[in-house]
Amino acid sequence: xxxxxxxxxxxxxxxxxxxxxxxxxxxxxxxxxxxxxxxxxxxxxxxxxxxxxxxxxxxxxxxxxxxxxxxxxxxxxxxxxxxxxxxxxxxxxxxxxxxxxxxxxxxxxxxxxxxxxxxxxxxxxxxxxxxxxxxxxxxxxxxxxxxxxxxxxxxxxxxxxxxxxxxxxxxxxxxxxxxxxxxxxxxxxxxxxxxxxxxxxxxxxxxxxxxxxxxxxxxxxxxxxxxxxxxxxxxxxxxxxxxxxxxxxxxxxxxxxxxxxxxxxxxxxxxxxxxxxxxxxxxxxxxxxxxxxxxxxxxxxxxxxxxxxxxxxxxxxxxxxxxxxxxxxxxxxxxxxxxxxxxxxx
Numbered sequence: 001x002x003x004x005x006x007x008x009x010x011x012x013x014x015x016x017x018x019x020x021x022x023x024x025x026x027x028x029x030x031x032x033x034x035x036x037x038x039x040x041x042x043x044x045x046x047x048x049x050x051x052x053x054x055x056x057x058x059x060x061x062x063x064x065x066x067x068x069x070x071x072x073x074x075x076x077x078x079x080x081x082x083x084x085x086x087x088x089x090x091x092x093x094x095x096x097x098x099x100x101x102x103x104x105x106x107x108x109x110x111x112x113x114x115x116x117x118x119x120x121x122x123x124x125x126x127x128x129x130x131x132x133x134x135x136x137x138x139x140x141x142x143x144x145x146x147x148x149x150x151x152x153x154x155x156x157x158x159x160x161x162x163x164x165x166x167x168x169x170x171x172x173x174x175x176x177x178x179x180x181x182x183x184x185x186x187x188x189x190x191x192x193x194x195x196x197x198x199x200x201x202x203x204x205x206x207x208x209x210x211x212x213x214x215x216x217x218x219x220x221x222x223x224x225x226x227x228x229x230x231x232x233x234x235x236x237x238x239x240x241x242x243x244x245x246x247x248x249x250x251x252x253x254x255x256x257x258x259x260x261x262x263x264x265x266x267x268x269x270x271x272x273x274x275x276x277x278x279x280x281x282x283x284x285x286x287x288x289x290x291x292x293x294x295x296x297x298x299x300x301x302x303x304x305x306x307x308x309x310x311x312x313x314x315x316x317x318x319x320x321x322x323x324x325x326x327x328x329x330x331x332x333x334x335x336x337x338x339x340x341x342x343x344x345x346x
Contacts, residue, residue: 001289003033003041009281010055014272015063020044020080021272021279022066023287024054030068030078035277035289045083049076056100060108060122069110071096075120092127093118103143109150111138117152119164133160133169140182140227144189153180153194159202161209171209176202182227184235186249193235193249195224201237203249216252219245228269228278230296238266242282246299258295261288 011024021041023031032045050070057068065086066078073093077086095114102108106122115134118127136155143150149170150162157176162169180202182195192204194212199220202212219239226238230246234255237245244259244266264283271278271292278290 001035001041003287003289005031005285005287007285008283009285009287010053010267011057012268012270012279012281012287013058013066014270014277014279015059015080016273017063018273020059020063021287021289022057022059023281024049024057024068026053028052028054028070030054030057030066032066032080032083037276037291041289045080047078047083049078050074052096055096055098056110058100058102058108060102060105062105067100067108069097069100071113073097073112075100075110099138099141101141101143103150104145109141109143111141111152113137115154115156117141117150117160117162119150129162129164129167131160131162131169133162133172134158136179139180142183142185144185146189151183151185151192153183155179159183159192159194159204159209173204173209174211176212181223181225184227184229186229186232186235188232191249193227195227195237197223199224199239201247201252203252214250214252216247216249218252218254219247223265226266226269226280228271236269236278238269238280238282240265242266244269244278244280244295246296255299258299259288259290262286 008026009023013022019035021033028050030047030049033041034044035041049068050072052070052072054068054070060067064080068076073091075089075092079086093112095112097110097112099111109119111117115136117131119129121128134154134156139153141152148164152160159173161171178197180194180196184193186193190206194202199222201216203214205213222240224237224239228236230236235247237247242260242262242264243257246255246258248255261280261282262284266282268281276292278292280288
């Protein structure tokens with residue numbers, strides 16, 4: 001299925017339980033589509049959410065609201081049914097907001113162009129954590145609920161691990177050779193995989209984040225802007241050449257290309273709530289919804305079985321890194337007067 005959005009999209013997200021898909025556009029608009037397997041997706045909502053581009057979008061509150069972020073530094077919560085604004089937080093960050101992810105039913109995290117990550121609690125209606133750890137833009141984030149660790153990648157070439165329970169940066173990697181653009185946690189929490197500007201996948205062992213334990217270069221020289229975890233051994237990658245690949249981790253190899261969005265760089269990938277569909281956007285106005293079963297047909301026989309033997313012997317160690325390097329920019333925690341009122345109606 002293909003949807004012409006009319007403008008370049010920056011982000012997409014599937015509803016957590018319904019056949020709805022949201023898209024954030026360069027125009028500042030937020031679009032919502034209803035899709036089925038046998039019909040053309042229908043637009044059910046269009047909201048001019050931000051004065052500048054809409055860079056990030058996520059469903060929250062069990063899918064009853066959509067949160068979006070913008071370079072205008074605002075975060076907006078929009079009602080899915082009516083399209084009306086529930087709450088808007090102006091000056092949520094000191095710099096342009098680049099990324100938003102959902103952590104739990106009541107918390108989200110946002111990252112900006114200045115390298116700051118903030119955590120928002122929708123029940124307490126405030127910013128609960130603020131980490132000024134990176135020196136460049138936040139490119140991606142992921143979260144592990146078991147240990148309450150928030151991982152972020154940045155254009156400064158580092159990976160950070162933020163401990164939400166202790167409200168501190170637990171670890172930060174050494175600077176890599178190029179920008180880190182995407183991140184996923186694999187191997188039941190024992191490995192972290194980062195996509196980079198040169199197309200190299202950097203693998204970190206959990207607890208040993210200072211330097212990567214392995215590099216996979218077969219996707220080079222095309223940057224890997226999007227990573228999506230299929231299972232504990234396989235990821236789906238979106239690359240600069242427009243290809244969507246299925247990649248096995250440890251042993252590291254490209255299982256097969258599974259789709260080609262276009263000749264333009266793939267910007268984002270997302271799964272539907274039932275994992276039957278894969279959504280993709282690129283540097284063109286077309287959003288595509290793929291039947292995941294069709295994409296993966298035949299790939300099972302190509303997947304290696306040596307993953308367990310290939311894992312590093314240090315995988316059993318957890319949370320080893322201590323005393324992370326401090327950012328040269330220092331800490332900048334902004335306590336906006338509007339923080340306490342944000343999410344007040346959610």
